[in-house]
Amino acid sequence: GEAAFYGPKLDIQAKNVYGKEDTMITIQLDMFLADRFDMTYIDANGEKKRPYIIHRTSMGCYERTLAWLIEKYAGKFPTWLCPEQVRILPISEKYSDYAKMVEKELLDNGVLVTVDNRAEKIGYKIREARLDRVPYMLVVGQKEAEEGLVSVRSRYLGDEGQKKVSDFVDAICKEIRTKEIRKIEVTEE
Known part of the structure; x- marks a missing residue:
């Protein structure tokens, strides 16, 4: 050479x-x-x-x-670097339209999001999202659809409770924009 x-x-x-x-x-x-x-x-x-x-x-x-x-x-990228930042998990098929509405709101704000519309139990969907290292899971069911909420589960803090869709969108957009790196990780359940 x-x-x-x-x-x-x-x-x-x-x-x-x-x-x-x-x-x-x-x-x-x-x-x-x-x-x-x-x-x-x-x-x-x-x-x-x-x-x-x-x-x-x-x-x-x-x-x-x-x-x-x-x-x-170790595959657990910071949210701003993840190829899938949010996964929306409808409790059943009848909440798919609401999940799609939440997805559109996130997509319109530049968030990388998918909806898991499979006919699987919610616990299974959550476990798969955790194994896929998705930073945020948004569980949606009847209460969320009626009140314009999402139930937030994060890789960082676990169950973060219910939030207005607009509040969650603002928070994740800020986290992505500032390239925040959250250090806390919950252990596998």
Whole structure:
């Protein structure tokens, strides 16, 4: 193989869960690649010059960055980083329309949300959402539908009680916007 010939190089390191440093970001000056590809530019005096090439990675390779994040958070990403931030769990099929209305409100505010409309018991749906590491579960039934509420269960505090839909939307949007990282995790039930 060929050796790499670079000028100054800057690496940003981050420690993984084992305490080993991994390179996350690299910026380096390549003073030879322009010769190899016969690259030139015209300077202010009209003369041909060889450019210096800057190589950079904003966060290393994507695979390494994702692996680092998965390892760091053990799959329990902060809410703002989760691919599914909220899962709505209707108690039965007759509350699916209300669940869809809550879903629309969250989607309209940029929250990543799904509805679990399967004909399963609510305990099973909650357990699956926890195993999938979804930060928030919103249980909806008759009382919630009649009063415009959601019963909030979080990965962080467990049962957080009932909230108005608008209050929950405001709270989760703030958590996502500020990139809050909640440290408390309830144990598996």
